[in-house]
Amino acid sequence: MKPQITTLHSLAGLRSALRRLAHRAGLSVELRYRLALSATRVAGAELAAGRPVLLESVPPQPRDPGADDRAGGGTVGDRPDGPAGPGGPEEGRLIVRLHLPHAPRRPSLEGLPLPAERLPGTTAVWRVPVPLPSAGGDAGRDDPPGLVDLLEEELSAAVDRADALAEDHQRLKHELAETNSGVLALYVQLEERDEQLRQAHGRILRQLEDALRPPPVRVPGLEMAVHYEPAEKHAPTGGDLYDWFVLPDGTVHITVVDALGHGLTSTRSALNVTHAVRTLALEGHPLESLIARTDEVLATFDHELMATVQLVRLDPAGGHLVLANGSHPPALLVRADGESSLLEVRGRGIGFPLPGSERLLYDRLDPGDLLVLYTDGLTESRRDPREGEQRLALAARRHRHRPIEDVPAAIAADMHTVILHPDDTVALTVRRVPG
Incomplete structure (x- = not known):
């Protein structure tokens, strides 16, 4: 399919374009905001300096492992190729390239929320797995909701994830407290047993000593x-x-x-x-x-x-x-x-x-x-x-x-x-x- 290339001059425009692109491709909410955050970090310095960036996207298509190898990198969330599970959709990928044509140096790709590959020059690429529509089905989401709706959806997903993490954290704290209580009780038992063994050892040795030390002769x-x-x-x-x-x-x-x-x-x-x-x-x-x-x-x-x-x-x-x-x-x-x-x-x-x-x-x-x-x-x-x-x-x-x-x-x-x-x-x- 023919790539779509957009010239962007602001972070707001870049984020909006990426969110709509990700929504049309059927990305999950989490992958959507990770992609938007990652692209913002890569292009932020360029856009802040007034230099435009190019956003290139290739609509979702079936994966070609050979193409991945030729491109010098894998896909975010790669899994072994093969037929889809029974009744499940075939998996493809959305390719997003971010070009920084006027950047004086190559951008850093370390620590991005969604890892990117580095292409020659000043280009970063994301290959994101997406479900492909079934034959004869909907070709995509051509009418995405407004930007505010997308942001609220991402915020809701982030809150849900934070709540889940907080619940996991609380559960782990409770389990750790129970484990510590059990370990402490075991330590006390071991100390008591050790003291009992020391006392028993001492009694046996004293009996041995008494046997070796004769009483006074009369x-x-x-x-x-x-x-x-x-x-x-x-x-x-x-x-x-x-x-x-x-x-x-x-x-x-x-x-x-x-x-x-x-x-x-x-x-x-x-x-x-x-x-x-x-x-x-x-x-x-x-x-x-x-x-x-x-x-x-x-x-x-x-x-x-x-x-x-x-x-x-x-x-x-x-x-x-x-x-x-x-x-x-x-x-x-x-x-x-x-x-x-x-x-x-x-x-x-x-x-x-x-x-x-x-x-x-x-x-x-x-x-x-x-x-x-x-x-x-x-x-x-x-x-x-x-x-x-x-x-x-x-x-x-x-x-x-x-x-x-x-x-x-x-x-x-x-x-x-x-x-x-x-x-x-x-x-x-x-x-x-x-x-």
Whole structure:
């Protein structure tokens, strides 16, 4: 069909011509106002400068995919070619070209409401799908309504679309609120379940710890008690362990161990040490070589184990005291009259170079005297071991007359009023009483 070309000198004329053209071609209201807006943006600068534009249109005709390919572009709303559906009209296309013959540069076609193709020079083209009239039917709409009626129709369509979008927006907000409410409820449930699991985990581990930590031995002439405090209440396992038992000759043996590391791995290492020491002690190995011998035994299957250890032998009848040490904090002896001293013995722990106690320390526990054994978590909570040892002596003197079962916890409470360096803590006390 022969193209129709119109010279236009104003935006109002361009919009009016496009609206009537689109109406006659049977374009939907939305495509009509998109086409008018797009052409206005392309030609607006030219018309504002007083330069005319040319509007060329080709009436709707059946689509020719080959022609599209030759033109270098597709059609707005392209769909695969083929026969119309049952009873449906055949689809054609309306071709609209907008020429800017006097434009100093090519117009921008970015972001148009209805995408356009760029032809050589300063021409933009729109290929818009439209339904073709059936054979023998109406050849088009030759008597379009007035411009005001077309504008009202477009405005009504825009309002309907805005209302639909607002309704969709409100529905999405409601769905999002329900989703957020569900997610929040699920998050609360997960937090509650997580807390329940942490508590259950802690209870199981505390039961495990209790099983690994033997109760005080009951021996005439001695009172014994212990306090254990993990660095984290929800993870009560650690490398601080102790063991006490009575040797065949009636002597009480005490082992205090602090294995390096945290968690179950350090617990396993400390447990290996206490079991090995108990086995070797009951076999009769002398105290002076017991730490070195324990290192030899454990080195065969636990190559990464490192632990400090303190061994104590105490005669309940006479109060005779013997200590061996492997890199462990010194024991504290508080006399009945309040005088205190640290029982320091040099040595190296298990897994250290040249492990073993350099010598044995001998002393005597008289009635009313208190012996305090501990791990470094008790004295190093403020990072200064010497200050911690001084505070430990004050706390032990302050609480030495309390019931023995209360003494270790009371000492730990005094020592942990300020904790700058949390660590597992063992505080073990032995007091000699008249037999």
